[in-house]
Amino acid sequence: MNQSSKWGLFLGPILFFIILNLPFEMVSEKGDAVIAVAVWMIVWWITEAVSISVTALLPLLLFPILKIMEIGDVGANYGSPIIFLFFGGFVLALALEKVNLHRRIALTIIKITGTSPNKVVLGFMIATAALSMWISNTATTVLMLPIAMSVINLLVNDEDGFTKDDKNFALSVMLGIAFSANAGGIATVIGTPPNSVMIGLLENEYNIEISFLKWMVIGVPFSATMIWISYLVLVKWMFPNKQLKFTASKDVINVELQKLGPMSGKEKMVLAIFGVTVFLWIFRTAINGIFPDLKLNDTIISIGAAIAMFSIPYNLKKGDFIIHWKDTQRLAWGILILFGGGLALAKGMSVSGIVDMVSLAIANSEISVLLTAILLITLMLFMTELMSNVALIAVLAPVVAGIAIGLEIPILYLLIPVTMASSCAFMLPMATPPNAIVFASGYIKVSEMARVGVILNFIAVGLLILMFQFVIPIFF
Numbered sequence: 001m002n003q004s005s006k007w008g009l010f011l012g013p014i015l016f017f018i019i020l021n022l023p024f025e026m027v028s029e030k031g032d033a034v035i036a037v038a039v040w041m042i043v044w045w046i047t048e049a050v051s052i053s054v055t056a057l058l059p060l061l062l063f064p065i066l067k068i069m070e071i072g073d074v075g076a077n078y079g080s081p082i083i084f085l086f087f088g089g090f091v092l093a094l095a096l097e098k099v100n101l102h103r104r105i106a107l108t109i110i111k112i113t114g115t116s117p118n119k120v121v122l123g124f125m126i127a128t129a130a131l132s133m134w135i136s137n138t139a140t141t142v143l144m145l146p147i148a149m150s151v152i153n154l155l156v157n158d159e160d161g162f163t164k165d166d167k168n169f170a171l172s173v174m175l176g177i178a179f180s181a182n183a184g185g186i187a188t189v190i191g192t193p194p195n196s197v198m199i200g201l202l203e204n205e206y207n208i209e210i211s212f213l214k215w216m217v218i219g220v221p222f223s224a225t226m227i228w229i230s231y232l233v234l235v236k237w238m239f240p241n242k243q244l245k246f247t248a249s250k251d252v253i254n255v256e257l258q259k260l261g262p263m264s265g266k267e268k269m270v271l272a273i274f275g276v277t278v279f280l281w282i283f284r285t286a287i288n289g290i291f292p293d294l295k296l297n298d299t300i301i302s303i304g305a306a307i308a309m310f311s312i313p314y315n316l317k318k319g320d321f322i323i324h325w326k327d328t329q330r331l332a333w334g335i336l337i338l339f340g341g342g343l344a345l346a347k348g349m350s351v352s353g354i355v356d357m358v359s360l361a362i363a364n365s366e367i368s369v370l371l372t373a374i375l376l377i378t379l380m381l382f383m384t385e386l387m388s389n390v391a392l393i394a395v396l397a398p399v400v401a402g403i404a405i406g407l408e409i410p411i412l413y414l415l416i417p418v419t420m421a422s423s424c425a426f427m428l429p430m431a432t433p434p435n436a437i438v439f440a441s442g443y444i445k446v447s448e449m450a451r452v453g454v455i456l457n458f459i460a461v462g463l464l465i466l467m468f469q470f471v472i473p474i475f476f
Contacts, residue, residue, distance in 0.1 A: 006049075007047065008046065008047025009050070011047075012040040012041075012043035016039060016040040017036075019032060019036035020066075027353060027354055027357055030066075030067075030351070031352040031354050031357070033066040033068055034068055034345075034348040036066075037062050037063070037068075037348065038345060041056075041058055041059075041341070041391075042391075042395060045387060045388055046387045052338055052390075053333075053335070053337045053338050053341075056339075056340060056342065059077075060344065063348055068351065069348060069351060073347070077204070077347055078341075080203075081299040082199055082200035082204075082299070082339065082343075083196075083336050083339050084303055085189070085298050085302045086190055086193070086196050086302075086336060086339065087302070087303070087306065087336060088299070088302025088304075088305055090331050090332060090336075091309055091323070091331070092273075092306070092309065093136060094327055094330065095274075095323050096134070096270060097139060097143075098322070098327060099264065099266045099267045099270050099322070100260060102139075102140075104260050104263070105127070105130065105131065106127040106143060106144060107147065107257050109123060110124060111253045113126060117169050117235075118235045121169070121173055121231065121234065121235055122176075124144060124173055125180040125231055128140055129181070129187070129223065129224075129227050131184070132182075132183075132184030132185045133187045133188045134190070134274075137185050137192065140184070141181045141433065142437060144177045145177065145437060145441060147256060148177060151252055152170045165244040168244075169239075171239045171444060172241070174444055175230075175438065175444065175448075175452060176234055177438055179456065181432075182424065182432055183226040183227050183423070184227070185423055186223045186420055186423050186424075187222075189212050193338070193339065193393075194393040194422045194423055197343070197393045197397060197419075198393060198397055198415055198416075198419040200343050201401065202411070204346070204347065205346060205350055205401070206401070210412075211284065212282060212298045213281065213282045213284075213285065217475055218416070218467070222463065226456075226459075229456070229459055230456055233456060234452065238451065238452050238455075265314060266322055274305075276305075277301060277302070284296045284297070309323050339390075342390065342391070342397075345394055345395065345398075346397060346398040350398065355398050355402035358402035358403060358406065359403070359406040360406065362405075363407070367407075369407050372407060373468045374461075376400060376403070376414065377418055377468070378421075380396065380418050380422050381421040384421070384425045386428075386431070389423060392422055397418075400415050400418050410476060412472065417467050424460040424464075426457055427449065427453030428446070428450065429444075
């Protein structure tokens with residue numbers, strides 16, 4: 001436990017009691033109680049005094065005691081439909097990983113893109129992004145790293161040693177994997193937790209639903225643009241490798257594919273269930289139009305896919321299924337609790353009048369809508385370099401919604417780009433697990449990551465401002 005965690009462990013509850021016992025009201029009795037809980041949670045989240053998932057349980061304990069909400073109303077947030085949507089997504093990812101299908105997909109994409117140095121970088125980035133749309137960016141990065149290391153080792157051990165071009169290639173591959181893992185998750189609802197926190201808030205508080213397809217319509221182009229720009233910045237500007245030539249990378253990819261052997265029956269089953277699930281997510285609106293009594297939604301489809309993975313037998317005689325319940329020991333249960341805590345905190349802010357107060361304050365000010373959007377997007381993006389993006393969205397999303405109401409603009413116009421900004425942390429190793437994982441490879445210095453990352457951060461801010469102004473109003 002580091003020094004800041006030790007301080008945070010005591011500072012959180014101390015600030016909580018100080019705010020509760022202030023001699024004046026900041027908002028209202030209920031509102032001040034919610035602020036006190038929020039401050040405790042923020043301190044623990046920033047300092048990581050305890051697990052961020054444990055911190056997310058505080059509303060379940062404190063809201064009923066402080067008479068902010070009844071225990072049943074608080075608990076309902078931890079069982080929100082959006083949490084089960086993500087649970088289903090986690091089970092799909094678990095199945096992909098268990099049968100090694102994610103590895104086969106990644107290697108096949110890299111093989112297709114080509115074996116010249118820059119094409120290898122692009123192949124790694126596309127493969128990483130494609131997987132991050134469906135499985136956690138941490139798992140994707142852990143999968144891609146050893147494959148990338150195998151290719152880089154070819155350069156380390158070749159005749160001319162590890163030259164500057166070799167080093168630039170290694171940096172491009174490693175940083176490309178991290179950046180693609182971060183940006184790839186933005187493309188889908190289940191790709192990264194902040195997306196789900198925002199969508200849960202919209203459904204719980206404002207009865208606004210964003211379908212899987214509708215999110216992809218804006219998420220995929222932004223994600224693809226960010227990945228393409230990252231690629232160009234890495235290989236054409238910051239770390240060019242003009243003199244580098246090697247063909248052995250093709251052999252590495254082929255050897256890795258040969259190790260996997262032909263596609264197994266289980267892989268085909270997982271691919272079929274996964275394909276049907278994605279098809280239903282994308283076309284459910286059209287399906288509901290044809291069969292109105294069906295009333296499919298993204299959560300129902302997700303849970304159906306999860307049950308299928310557990311219950312469709314691969315070999316009935318042997319009782320062999322794709323995944324068994326014991327496999328869920330590797331499921332990110334903590335993230336699901338984190339979602340619940342974020343939604344509970346948002347509900348507390350709403351029922352205590354904090355969101356209304358923010359809305360009113362903004363409505364009575366003379367702040368420009370565009371300037372507000374620029375400040376919020378920039379603040380979110382650079383704050384997420386220092387603390388968990390899920391925790392950040394959990395705290396700030398309700399406030400951003402209040403600001404949008406005060407500015408008299410649709411909530412989605414402001415909330416979508418701010419949420420996307422929380423997944424654009426490219427600058428520091430501690431900002432996201434993918435950044436930390438590739439940094440641990442030993443090929444990257446903090447200064448090198450920061451130098452490229454700060455450029456990409458500002459490019460992301462620019463793209464998100466353009467989305468706020470011109471793109472989101474078209475689709476929403």
